[in-house]
Amino acid sequence: MRSIPIAPALLLALLATVRAARLGPSRDELATQAFAALDLDALWRAVSHVDLVLAPYYVVAHTASRMVPGDLGLRIPSIAAAAVxxxxxxxxxxxxxxxxxxxVAGFAAASNPLVVELASTARPYALAIAFVALAALAADRAGSTRQWALVAALLVGAGAMHLFSLLAAVPLLLVPAFGRGPRAVRGALAAGGAAAVVLAPFAVAAASQRRQIDWMTAPDPPTALAVLANLVSSPDRLAPDALDLAAWVVVAGLVAAAGVLHVLGRPADGDTDAARLADRSRWMGAFVATLGPWAVLLAVSALGSPSLRTAYIAPSAVGLALLLAGSLHRIVGAIGRRRASVRPVAARASAAPAFAAPAFAAVAATVGLIAAVGLSAAADPREARQDDFAGVAESLTRSAEPGDLLIVAQRHHETGLAAGLARFTDDRRFARDVAARLPGGSQPAVEVRVVVSTEPLRTVRVDGSLDATPDTRPTGTAWIVTSGIPLAAADCAELPQRPAGCAGPAERSERHGGLHLAVVAASTQS
Known part of the structure; x- marks a missing residue:
């Protein structure tokens, strides 16, 4: 029976590895790559300007990239953590x-498209999920001071990977503890308090870079529902579709049925009040861990600090898998007790197989539905908003000419955009410029470069007059690369050399996943 966790973990590792090998890095992963490539001293200086909240994860990525170079090496910590x-x-x-x-819990979590996607991504969310799950497991086993100290350490790990992961960890620790008695409650509170003391300085320091998420806006109701729906879909869905809603209808139906049957059904033979309290506490802990983080961040966003993103509530996937398993356990148990009560005593021993079949059919249907949601999200890369740097690079290499301007708009929170463009255009000078600026936090929000050759593509930064750049002649054409947010007039006004139509309508516009390439043909202004 101890081998039960192996099959779901192997399934997740297989799905995540296949996805990681198939897809190129996203903008955020390119930021991870850029930070991980720095030595530890330069890394510390870089995060003092941006991404301090990700500093512990960047140390993990730095170590992994030294052990296994390449994109897959950066993703290995996430794959391993998700399997754990x-x-x-x-x-x-x-x-x-x-x-x-x-x-049920293992295969539901392993087939969840959100978990698979985060497991194959070089970002901290899979590690946060792992620490939350391990903390919940350790808390359920804890009895001694040393064991509760381990729980506290795992909570610190969860918070270090992502502070919001504690919103899912706390209910998974504290609520089930009420079913184990006062001693377990005191242990859970002590572990949580110790973790809070350790994490407090880190949280305060990370809050000093709050402007990194100033781009976020308070979600309207459809967006808020989409974020919740993404717990069984993809972190980049912009709105729930029919499959998302169907998956949640199934989950909600199972949860509601389990709640009703638990209240109205007869207890199992031999069940004590303590056993019923323990079961109720575990189920409620999973329920709160599933919906609580979303509700808290929605409330915080409504109060003026927008913070609701799917990735931020990803550890709720732990609660969701447990909630699904606990609900089916309740339903099957209630049906079993009902049928057994009307059968002869001799037939009760064989009652379980009769309702095991429909229960497993329900599980298979639910898992299949969740998997179908994920496949539909992956089918359309435009909807998934995968950043297609290769497509942008191909357009530039094919159509740009020496003397054209290349305008790269990288807002404060988009630390991987310039690095990605430099990598996929194989513009080594651009890549060196990006790497040199990272420790000092001096990457401009809008950077102007001039194309000096196209075979291969090479650009140089424009700090003053374009006429001062050797071997180029202004063409009046500008290629503007953004994350999809158009340049504003204020952005263009600060450029040392800019096309007159910089913030105006583009002559040509291309979308490459989550990236936008616009071409403006106009005279330049100094």
């Missing part, structure tokens, strides 16, 4: 509700 998370979820569900529930 699946194992911990499965093991915890087995401790709470038995082997059947363990398989």
């Amino acid at each position: 998370a699946i194992g911990a979820i499965t093991w915890l569900a087995r401790r709470w509700w038995g082997a059947g529930a363990a398989l």
Whole structure:
């Protein structure tokens, strides 16, 4: 029975590895790559300007990139962490509700498209999920001071990977502890308090870079619902579609049925009040961990500090898998007790297989529906908003001419845009400029470069007059690369050399996933 977690963990590792090998790096992953390439001293100086909240993860990425170079090497920590998370979820569900529930929780989490996507991404969210799952498992096993100290350490790990992950970790620790008695509650509170003390200075320092998420806006109701729907879909869905809604209808139906049956159904033979309290506490802990982080960040956003993103509530996937498993366990148990109560005593021993089949059919249908949601999200790369740097580079190489301007708009929160463009155009001078500016935080929000050759593409930065750049002649054409947010007049006004139509309508416009390439043909202004 101890081998139960292995199969779901291997499934997740396989799905994530295939996805990681198939897809190129996103803009955020290119930021990870840029920071990970720095030595530790330069890395510390860089995060003092931007991305301080990701500093612990960048140290992990720095180490991984030294051990296994390349994109896959950067993604290995996420793949490994997600596999560990699946194992911990499965093991915890087995401790709470038995082997059947363990398989439900494990395979539901392993097939969740959000978990698979984050597991194959060089960002901290999969590691945060792993720390949350491990903390919940360790708390369920904890009894001694040393064991609660381990729980506190795992909470610190979760917070170091992403502070908002604690919104899912706390209910998974604290609510089930009420079912174990006052001593467990005191242990959970002590572990949480110790973790809070350790993380407080880090949280305060990270809050000093709050302007990094100033681009976020308070979500309207459809966007808020899309973020919640993304727990069984993709972190980049802009709005829930029919499959998203169907998956949530199934989950909500199972949860509601489990709640009603638990309240109205008869207890199992031999169940004590303590056992019922423990079961109720575990189920409620999973329920709060699923919806609580979303509700808290939605409320914070409504109060004036927009913070609601799918990736920020990703650890709720732990609660969702446990909630699904616990709900099916309740439903199957209630049906079993009902049928057994009207059968002869001799037939009760064989009652379980009769309702195991429909239960497993429900599990298979739910997991299949969630997987279908993920496939639909991956089918259209434009909807998934995968950053197509290769497409931008191809357009520039094919159509740009020496003397054209290249305007790169990288807002404060878009630390990977310039690095990605430099990498995929194989513009080594541009790449050196980006790397040299990173430790000092001096990457401009809008940078102007001039194309000096196209075979291969080479650009130089324009700091003054374009006429002072050797071997080029102004063409009056500008290529503007953004993340999809158009340049404003204020952006253009600060450029040392700019086309007159910089912030105006483009002559040609191309969308490459989450990137936007516009061509403006106009005279330049100094």
